[in-house]
Amino acid sequence: MTGDPGLMTVLLAMFAGAIRVSTPFLFVSLGEMLTEKSGRINLGLEGTLVFGAMSAYAISYHTGSPWLGVLVAGICGSAFGALHGYLCKLPKVNDIAIGISLMLFGTGLAFFFGKAYIQPSAPRLPSISFGGWSDHPGIRQALEINPLFLLGIALAIFLWWGLKNTRYGLIVRTTGDSAPAALALGINVNRVRLLATMAGGFFAGIGGSFLSLYYPGSWTEGLSSGQGLMAVALVIFARWHPIHCFWAALLFGAAGALGPALQSIGISRGYHFFNAAPYILTLFIMIVSTSPRRSLKGAPGELSITK
Amino acid sequence: MADTTDTPGLGVQGGTLAELRDRFRRSAEYVVIPILALIVSGVLFSVFLLALGKSPADFFSLVWRGGFGTSFSWQNTLVRSAPLIFTALCVAIPARLGLVIIGGEGALVLGGFAAASVAIPMVGWAPSFLMLGVMALAAIVAGGVWIGAVGALRHYRGVNETIASLLMFYIAVSILNFFVEGALRDPSDPNKPSTKPIGAENMIGAIPGTDVHWGLVVGVVLCVLLFVLMNRTTFGFAAQIAGGNLRAAQAQGLPVGKLMVVSCAIAGACAGLAGFFEVAAIHGKANASLIAGYGFTGILVSFLARHNPLVIVPVAIFLGGLAASGGLVQRRMDLPDATVLVLQGLLFIVILVSETFYGRLPFFKPKGDR
Numbered sequence: 261m262t263g264d265p266g267l268m269t270v271l272l273a274m275f276a277g278a279i280r281v282s283t284p285f286l287f288v289s290l291g292e293m294l295t296e297k298s299g300r301i302n303l304g305l306e307g308t309l310v311f312g313a314m315s316a317y318a319i320s321y322h323t324g325s326p327w328l329g330v331l332v333a334g335i336c337g338s339a340f341g342a343l344h345g346y347l348c349k350l351p352k353v354n355d356i357a358i359g360i361s362l363m364l365f366g367t368g369l370a371f372f373f374g375k376a377y378i379q380p381s382a383p384r385l386p387s388i389s390f391g392g393w394s395d396h397p398g399i400r401q402a403l404e405i406n407p408l409f410l411l412g413i414a415l416a417i418f419l420w421w422g423l424k425n426t427r428y429g430l431i432v433r434t435t436g437d438s439a440p441a442a443l444a445l446g447i448n449v450n451r452v453r454l455l456a457t458m459a460g461g462f463f464a465g466i467g468g469s470f471l472s473l474y475y476p477g478s479w480t481e482g483l484s485s486g487q488g489l490m491a492v493a494l495v496i497f498a499r500w501h502p503i504h505c506f507w508a509a510l511l512f513g514a515a516g517a518l519g520p521a522l523q524s525i526g527i528s529r530g531y532h533f534f535n536a537a538p539y540i541l542t543l544f545i546m547i548v549s550t551s552p553r554r555s556l557k558g559a560p561g562e563l564s565i566t567k
Numbered sequence: 568m569a570d571t572t573d574t575p576g577l578g579v580q581g582g583t584l585a586e587l588r589d590r591f592r593r594s595a596e597y598v599v600i601p602i603l604a605l606i607v608s609g610v611l612f613s614v615f616l617l618a619l620g621k622s623p624a625d626f627f628s629l630v631w632r633g634g635f636g637t638s639f640s641w642q643n644t645l646v647r648s649a650p651l652i653f654t655a656l657c658v659a660i661p662a663r664l665g666l667v668i669i670g671g672e673g674a675l676v677l678g679g680f681a682a683a684s685v686a687i688p689m690v691g692w693a694p695s696f697l698m699l700g701v702m703a704l705a706a707i708v709a710g711g712v713w714i715g716a717v718g719a720l721r722h723y724r725g726v727n728e729t730i731a732s733l734l735m736f737y738i739a740v741s742i743l744n745f746f747v748e749g750a751l752r753d754p755s756d757p758n759k760p761s762t763k764p765i766g767a768e769n770m771i772g773a774i775p776g777t778d779v780h781w782g783l784v785v786g787v788v789l790c791v792l793l794f795v796l797m798n799r800t801t802f803g804f805a806a807q808i809a810g811g812n813l814r815a816a817q818a819q820g821l822p823v824g825k826l827m828v829v830s831c832a833i834a835g836a837c838a839g840l841a842g843f844f845e846v847a848a849i850h851g852k853a854n855a856s857l858i859a860g861y862g863f864t865g866i867l868v869s870f871l872a873r874h875n876p877l878v879i880v881p882v883a884i885f886l887g888g889l890a891a892s893g894g895l896v897q898r899r900m901d902l903p904d905a906t907v908l909v910l911q912g913l914l915f916i917v918i919l920v921s922e923t924f925y926g927r928l929p930f931f932k933p934k935g936d937r
Contacts, residue, residue: 303729347916350923356667356729357919360866365912371905486737493730532748536741539734543726546734552725 266525269398273524276402277517278510279409280475284309284484285509286412287467288491290419291460293500295341297423298456299436299449299562300348303359305464306488307366308340312468314374317479321382330385330408330469337465338458340366345454363488377479385474406474408466413506415463420502432456436560464488486539493542497549499558515541596931601871604921608914615909621900629899633892640891645779646849648880648887650675652786653841654865655872655879656793657714657834661728662874663797664830665810668717670732671838672862673739674710678839679846680743681709683853684751686765695769702765703843710839711832713739718831722824728831740858747854761854771848782844787880789837794876806830838862864890867915886911 288305295302315336316329323329344362348355388410391403423429435442435452442449467487472479494512498504519534533540550556613623634644657671682702689698713735720726746752748760771780797803809816809823817823842857850856868886872878893907 347920350920351927352922352925353919354922357870358916360667360669360729361870361912361915361919364863364867364908364915368905368908368910368912372903372909375903375905486733489730489733493727493734496727530745532741532745536738539737539741543731543734543738546726546731547720547724550725550727552723 269525270521272398272402273521274514274517276398277521278514279402279405280513281516282509282513283406283409283412283470283474284467284487285491285494285512286409286416286506287463287470288488289494289498289505289509290412290415290502291337291463291467292491293460293495293498293502293505294419294432294463295453295457295460296495296563297436297500297560298432298453299439299560300345300355300453300457301359301492301563302341302344302362302457302460303356303489303492304340304344304362304366305359305460305491306484306486307363307370308337308461308464309468309471309488310484311340311366311370312337312465313472313483314370314377314468314479315465316469317382317472318373318377320384320473321377321380324383326383326385326473329382329473330466333465333469334462335465337461337463337468339461340465341458341461342454344461345450345457348457349450349454371481374479374481378481381478382473384477385470387474406470408470408474412509416502416506423502433560436562439562464491490538490542493546496556497542497545499556500560501558512538512541592931596925596928597873599931600921600924600928601873601918604917605914607921608910608917611917612910612913615913621902625900626896626902629896630889630892633895634888640888642778643891644884644888645777645783646887647890648883649780649782649786650841650845650859650861651865651868651883651887652783652790652879653837653844654862655868655883656789656865656876657710657838657841657862658866658869659872659874659876659879660793660797660830660834660837661714661718661827662869663803663806663810664827665813666718666721666827666831667729668714668732668831668834669729669866670714670717670734670736670739670862671834671841671865672858672860673732673736674713674835674838675842675845675862676736676743676857677713677739677842678706678710679842679850679857680746680762680853681705681839682843682846683762683765684746686769687751687763690763690766690769698765698769699771699847702847703840706839706843706846707836708839710842711836714835714838715828715832717835718827718829719824721831722827736862743853743857744855753852759854759856761852764852765847767851769847770851771844780844780848782840782848785840785844786883789840790876790880793833793837797876802826802829838865864911867911870915871918 288309292302292305312333316333319332320326320329340362344358347353347358385406385408387404387406389403390405391400394400423433431447431452434445435447435449439449471483490512494508495505498508515537518537519531522534523531616623616626633640635641654671654675657674658668661668682705685705686698686702689701714732717728717732717735720731721728747762751762752760753763773780774784797806805821806826809821809826813823841861845857846853864886868879868882872882889907889910893904896902896906897904
């Protein structure tokens with residue numbers, strides 16, 4: 261080891277953290293991005309994430325199969341998405357307010373059913389080792405990568421390609437940019453938004469399953485600390501671009517790993533502020549990346565949040 | 568209502584009983600629909616309980632007993648309602664401008680923390696009234712600046728206020744933890760990291776004859792004042808116009824930015840006061856107990872009251888009672904404490920969905936419009 265070992269440790273821990281912590285951000289932000297591309301905003305993904313985490317853990321505990329848990333978390337997530345999508349099509353029902361209510365409802369349900377699963381330990385997701393070439397234990401540990409992370413990257417690329425090149429992608433983008441135009445094309449706007457919100461909920465549920473089944477790797481009530489909502493800000497930062505969502509998720513993961521990384525080398529002063537780094541970063545990014553005067557590049561025209 | 572130009576005396580004399588009935592029907596909408604929504608959520612929650620093999624009848628009778636049945640439970644309910652009134656105002660005032668602020672909990676936490684911190688150097692020499700006054704002022708300023716900043720960010724930078732206010736809640740919590748576990752920690756308290764207590768002799772007492780602290784009275788007065796501000800002054804009128812159509816308000820030359828920042832600052836000051844009363848009347852010091860979820864339940868209170876400050880009071884008492892009965896329900900029915908959260912979430916969804924029925928049910932329309 262050359263240079264300052266403390267700094268190296270922090271950088272390595274942040275690199276490892278970026279990979280480990282970013283996965284839920286990645287899935288939730290991709291889900292949110294897809295929903296927003298169709299012209300609605302779902303603030304309820306925080307509740308979806310927490311419920312996904314709980315259901316994945318419960319299923320994994322009962323069946324012994326964590327992958328089944330991931331699937332069930334996704335299905336539960338799309339059920340929440342379906343509820344959101346269905347309720348928001350009613351006239352005078354505000355999508356932001358419905359999102360907040362679903363956030364409370366989803367969290368409440370997860371806590372309600374999750375009480376029984378706080379104690380028992382469930383089988384967790386395996387990881388794949390990519391660090392065999394190195395004999396540095398830190399690097400090896402950092403390169404223990406969960407398959408869901410790779411799946412998330414694949415999903416980001418797929419969404420990027422799909423939104424740009426396929427018929428379905430065009431339908432989603434048209435619906436999000438101008439409902440009247442979509443209507444004139446014979447597109448059922450409400451159905452497109454319902455499906456986009458369901459798909460978004462599915463991804464958010466998977467993101468939640470990562471929290472309980474891999475990192476931190478158990479079900480507790482304080483498991484999510486606003487990741488579902490930070491993802492909404494992340495999508496704005498990423499300008500509704502799936503690949504940018506991936507980079508943004510990595511950045512947020514690294515910011516989230518800053519506090520624990522500094523603590524691991526003995527810097528515990530200001531620990532609470534370093535733990536708040538992701539929130540401060542999100543707020544800062546929102547301040548510099550939005551503008552009251554012009555609309556943002558890539559923003560869906562129908563989105564209430566940017567109007 | 569614009570067509571009733573004749574004098575009131577004539578209007579009644581003129582025998583337009585039908586007119587009166589129409590007006591009654593129109594306002595009945597605002598009573599009947601929320602009550603129906605309450606019933607619907609009660610039914611849905613009963614189905615939920617039945618599916619789990621629990622008795623809804625037991626549940627509702629326990630909620631009644633735990634929240635409103637005895638004078639003891641009433642006092643427990645009212646103590647919990649006080650902070651809800653303040654945090655609901657934190658949602659209701661910006662809502663007039665079309666802003667959805669969900670970070671009232673952050674202003675509550677910071678308000679309580681600010682109140683407890685300014686009290687530390689004053690313990691021992693300052694008279695109670697001076698100390699409490701300074702504490703309240705600190706809480707108002709801290710909360711007002713915190714949420715006022717959200718309004719400013721919204722207007723001057725276009726930052727979404729819903730997300731910004733929630734992020735600032737997490738930041739507020741870390742500020743509290745940083746000081747409470749660090750520089751301002753009371754070394755004589757080994758259990759829970761807290762600031763130094765303000766002293767029992769300086770605490771706000773109860774309303775005579777009850778265990779309920781004066782925060783409830785202040786909250787009710789504040790609701791009335793803010794109702795007058797939002798409904799009977801030019802400020803409130805301008806805010807309402809800006810909430811209805813921002814561009815039109817700007818075209819009219821209304822100071823939209825100022826309206827936003829001031830409304831948000833008032834809102835934050837209300838939530839800050841909630842923190843002040845939690846510290847000065849309940850805990851006596853600032854610690855993690857301040858993060859009790861009052862800010863989040865306040866969102867529900869405000870939406871249930873349709874952002875009307877006067878309606879906030881009964882709704883806050885209703886939800887305070889629900890929260891107060893949580894413990895009893897948990898013990899007697901072997902249900903987790905999150906049961907109340909589920910019911911609250913359900914109520915929230917049904918209330919929002921009920922918005923869709925306003926102006927669409929033929930029963931409430933005047934005869935001619937049907």
